[in-house]
Amino acid sequence: MRIGPIDVEFLLAIMPILLKGALMTIELTVLAIFFGTIIGLFVALMKISRFKLLTVFGGIYTWVIRGIPLLVQLFILYYGLAQYFDIQLSPKAAAVLGLSICGGAYIAEIFRAGIQSIDKGQMEAALSLGMSYTQAMRRVILPQAYRRLLPPMGNEFIALMKDTSLVSVITMVELMRSGILLNSTYIRSMEIYLTVGIIYLIMTTFFIYIINLIEKRLSISDAS
Template sequence: MNLDFSQIVPYIPFMLEGIWVTLKFVSMSIVVGFLLGTILALCKITNVTFLKGLANVYTSAFRGTPLILQLMIIYFAVPQLTGYDISAYLSAILAFGLNSAAYVSEIIRAGILAVDRGQTEAAEALGVSYKQMMVDIILPQAIKNILPALMNEFITLTKESAIVSVIGYLDLMRRAQIVGADLYRNFEPLLFVGFIYWFMVYILTQIGKVVERRMRQSD
């Protein structure tokens, strides 16, 4: 086998920088996804037909089309329509955040509906407003129940983040491609960043297990 990992040694610092670059936009994306997903989840359980329909259409559109298509529309098509030259970093955050919101909304909606109906009835009987009930009673319990699922969404976003290499964003995958093109050797840099992806996902998985275990102990 024609393998020589010593050739990628000078490029290791360059590739390792991709860890921070990747986690930076993934973290921002999950924040956007969580905030927008929470709003969408509340729209889905409301009695306002228009808001419920709008949230369902949004979820269907983003869950029914490939993430890479959404990314390329934001990066290539939006500038064509608006004349605004959007950066690869912002495109990545928007594409992943908007896509994640569709999935997070379903997770949060399920968590809200899983809260005992009696608590809602008790709050209404005490004259607690809908907003206060959601913020102080329902959402804290729902988030506690769905935290493992949200962690899985973060792990999924981390793995799928490699897609941003198609728009030239200098994440881990793009850096491996640059090193491969420079050395005319692709297996070694791709295997190296593959190990980094696996390690990041492994760490996040272990964190998720710890969180889930503590959540069960606190019940």
């Protein structure tokens, strides 16, 4: 059955392959946001540290990683390490590592901005009560900052999900790579890539809805 130029039977036949790729896209995104959040938090704490060396290191990290395109970073991790250091990462390992390192640089700036948005008097009060800097950050500052971090973190999650399409260049079989492989077999670019695009749109729309729902519930709890 055809709807205009679209062969519905063909799309139904390839849909399981694309959906499998979509699940891998979601897995890569979740892993990247998890490890990227850990990296980002540590780098953010470095950037606001009282120790100059840590501040400089955190600044260099975000400057370098944000200044080099993710695609280039993936090539370095997958091909460069193998060629010059005999470190052969699997496509999945290279994809997760590249997305996490890149995402971590942007998440670090989100954390830094969120932490610094909290009134400095909060830290001073915590320290005056005998807390260490680490205790004050963990018990006082971060619990107040996390609500302000949710909207930009949600945006970063969506951005990372779309950026997973770049890992197709290192033979990682996710949604985009699945579409490329199908097109190399059937040569039906419009149908395949349009379907890939629609699946990305559905996924991003779903997660945007979830993020907005969480934000609304947090705002209701704040009001009450």
